Amino acid sequence: MTISEHQGDIRLSSERHNASVTVNTFGASLHSWKTSVDANDGTEHLFVSSKSKPGGPKPIRGGVPVVWPCFGPPDPAEEQFSRLKQHGFARNSVWKHLASVSEGSSDELAFELTSTDEIRAIYALPFRLVYVVRIISPASISTSLTVQHLESGSEDMNFQALLHSYWSVDNIQETSINGLHNLDYSDKTRDQAHFTEAREVVAAEGETDRVYFDAPSSSVELRTGKGKLAFTFDKLQDVVVWNPAAKVSDGMADMEPNGWQRFICVEPGCIASKVMLKPGESWTGSQTITYTAT
Numbered sequence: 001m002t003i004s005e006h007q008g009d010i011r012l013s014s015e016r017h018n019a020s021v022t023v024n025t026f027g028a029s030l031h032s033w034k035t036s037v038d039a040n041d042g043t044e045h046l047f048v049s050s051k052s053k054p055g056g057p058k059p060i061r062g063g064v065p066v067v068w069p070c071f072g073p074p075d076p077a078e079e080q081f082s083r084l085k086q087h088g089f090a091r092n093s094v095w096k097h098l099a100s101v102s103e104g105s106s107d108e109l110a111f112e113l114t115s116t117d118e119i120r121a122i123y124a125l126p127f128r129l130v131y132v133v134r135i136i137s138p139a140s141i142s143t144s145l146t147v148q149h150l151e152s153g154s155e156d157m158n159f160q161a162l163l164h165s166y167w168s169v170d171n172i173q174e175t176s177i178n179g180l181h182n183l184d185y186s187d188k189t190r191d192q193a194h195f196t197e198a199r200e201v202v203a204a205e206g207e208t209d210r211v212y213f214d215a216p217s218s219s220v221e222l223r224t225g226k227g228k229l230a231f232t233f234d235k236l237q238d239v240v241v242w243n244p245a246a247k248v249s250d251g252m253a254d255m256e257p258n259g260w261q262r263f264i265c266v267e268p269g270c271i272a273s274k275v276m277l278k279p280g281e282s283w284t285g286s287q288t289i290t291y292t293a294t
Contacts, residue, residue, distance in 0.1 A: 001013070001014055001015065001016075001100070001102050001107045002015065003100045007055055008024045008025045008026055008054065008055045009022050009023070009024050009054060009055075010022070010023050010024070010025065010097055010100070010109055011032075012100060012107055012108075012109050012133075012135065014107040014135045016107075017107065017135050017136075017137055017138045018035070018036045018138050019033070019034060019035045019036065019135050019138055019139075019141075020032070020033075020034045020135075021033050021034075021109065021133050021135060021141060023109055023111065023133055024054035024055055024060070025094055025095050025096070025097055025111065026054065026055045026056040026060075026092070026093075026094055026095075027056075027059055027060065027065055027066060027090065027091040027092055027093065027095070028066055028090070028095040028111040028113070028131045029054060029059070029060045029063045029064065029065050029066070029091065030046070030063050030064040030133050030143060031046060031048050031054050031060055031062060031063030031064075032044060032046055032048075032063070033045045033046050033141055035138060035139055035291055036138070043226060043227075043291075043293075044168055045167060045168055045224075045226075045229070045289075045291060046062065046063050046064065046165075046166060046167065046168055047062045047063075047166040047167065047168040047169075047259075047262055047263035048060060048061070048062030048063055048166070049061040049062050049254055049255050049256045049259050050256040050259075051253070051254050051255060051256050052254040052255075056092065056094075057092070058092065058254065059087075059091040059092045060091075061166075061252070061254040061255060062166045062263070063165075063166060064143060064163055064164060064165045064166070065087075065091040065164040066090045066091050066129075066131055066145060066161075066162075066163065066164070067087045067088060067090065067091060067160070067161065067162035067163070067164050067269065068088050068089075068090040068091075068129065068145070068147070068159060068160070068161045068162075069081070069084070069088045069090075069123065069157075069159035069160065069161070070084055070086075070087065070088045070159070070160050071087065071088075071160040071161075071162050071269060071271050072086060072087065073086050074086070074088075078158070080123070080124075080125060080157070080158060080159075083121075083122040083123070084122055084123065087162075087164070089119060089122065089123065090113060090129060091164070093113055093116075093119065095111040095112060095113045095129075095131070096111065096112045096113070097109070097110075097111055098110040098111055098112045098130070105136065105137070106134040106135060106136045106142075107134070107135045108132055108133060108134040108135070109132070109133045110130060110131070110132045111130070111131045111132075112128065112129065112130050112131075113128075113129040113131075114127070114128050114129075115127060125149065125153055125155070125157050126149070126150035126152045126153050127147065127148060127149060127150060127157070128147075128148040128150060129145065129146065129147055129148075130145075130146040130148075131143070131144070131145050131146075132144045132146075136288070137290075139290055139291045139292065140288060140289065140290040140291070141288070141289055142286055142287065142288040142289070143163055143286065143287055144284055144285065144286035144287075145161055145163070145284065145285055145286070146282060146283070146284040147159065147161065147275070147277065147282060147283050147284075148281075148282040149277035149278065149279055149280065149281055149282070150279065150280075151279050151280040152279070153279035154279070155279075156276055156277065156278055156279075157276070157277045157278075157279075158274040158275070158276050159270075159274060159275055159277075160269065160270055160271055160274055160275075161236070161269055161270050161275065161285055162236075162240065162267055162268070162269030162270075162271065163236070163267060163268055163269065163285075163287055164240075164265065164267050165265060165266060165267050165268075165287070166263045166264075166265050167222060167224060167229060167263060167264055167265070167266060168224065168226070168262060168263060169224040169225055169226070169262060169263060169264055170224065170225025170226060170262075171225055171261060171262075172204055172243055172260065172261045172262070172263070172264060173203075173261075174225050175203065175204065175222070175223060175224060175225065175264050176201045176202065176203050176222075176223045177201070177202040177203075177220065177221065177222050177223075177241065177264075177266065178200070178201055178202075178219070178220070178221045178223075179215070179216055179219040179220035179221055180197050180199075180202050180212050180215065180220065180239070180241075181197055181198075181199065181200045182196060182197060183196070183197050183212045183213060183214065183215060184196050184197075184212070184213050184214075185197055185210045185211060185212040185213065186210065186211045186213075187209070187210050188209035188210070188211075189207050189208070189209050197212065202241065204241070204243040204245075204264055206245050207243070207244060207245040207247070207248055208241055208242060208243045208245070209240075209241075209242050209244075210240065210241050210242075211238055211239070211240050211271055211272070212238065212239045212240075212241065213237075213238055213272050214237050214238070215233065215237060215238060215239040215268070217232060217233050217234065217237075218231075218232045218233075220233075220239060220266070222264070222266055223294075224264075226293070226294070227291055227292050227293040227294045228291070228292045228294065229266075229289055229290070229291055230289070230290045230292070231266065231268070231287060231288070231289055232287065232288040232289075232290075233268045233285075233286070233287050234284075234285060234286045234287075234288075235270070235283065235284065235285040235286070236268035236269050236270060236285040236286070236287060237268075237270065237272075237273075238268070238269050238270065238271040238272055239266060239267065239268055239269075240265060240266075240267040240269065240271070241264070241265065241266055241267075242264075242265040242267070243260055243263070243264050243265065244260050245260055246258075246260060248260075268285075268287050269285075270285065
């Protein structure tokens with residue numbers, strides 16, 4: 001295992017798995033996962049817009065930003081969220097690089113975020129977040145978020161969490177997702193109306209912005225044109241599928257020209273039902289992704 005650091009980027013190269021990951025301490029944003037399990041040496045699985053750079057001051061447009069403690073615009077009726085901006089503050093805070101270790105068959109990077117004066121001005125509850133990125137095998141990684149509500153807290157903590165994953169695809173029109181059939185979902189492009197997914201194979205047809213509820217933990221698969229990504233989710237029961245399509249993408253200052261054609265977001269999270277922690281309690285949610293070349 002080799003670790004290199006440059007301008008906030010922490011790169012872990014796993015010689016035994018012939019793979020690498022790169023995480024920036026700004027937002028603990030995983031913005032590169034490369035594998036070499038097929039003829040395409042160094043296949044990159046994550047999309048990052050060329051107009052968006054790791055390291056801030058704005059959240060990266062791509063990779064896997066950590067969304068916490070709220071998803072989307074904060075609920076004004078929720079006092080804990082009343083001073084927060086969209087998607088909370090974890091993705092645009094500077095995290096501490098805790099450790100780089102080899103443990104069993106995995107090589108991993110760990111990062112920590114705790115409260116600061118700047119965070120306390122918008123979010124009063126005492127917390128500790130630990131985010132771990134693991135290379136498990138030549139074709140698999142996992143990302144996990146642990147939330148600790150510190151014992152010094154005087155009230156319960158309620159939060160949403162999401163791993164906002166931008167997956168690189170060859171062509172959005174040839175991209176498909178299995179495993180969402182018969183799930184209920186809300187559609188932001190249709191005033192948050194609720195529907196049931198009738199398609200066995202889901203494609204992004206125009207602007208797509210949906211939250212699928214109670215997704216299966218181990219049967220969601222994404223076909224990217226490069227190959228197949230198979231997902232396993234733990235305690236992240238909802239799945240967002242998002243692609244802005246041309247019109248919205250063209251209006252995004254940090255999106256590269258025609259970038260919408262080269263990614264799709266498949267994002268596991270806790271959205272519909274907030275997680276509740278009493279002081280001293282903790283929670284961990286994770287995703288494991290396995291790549292199969294075609």
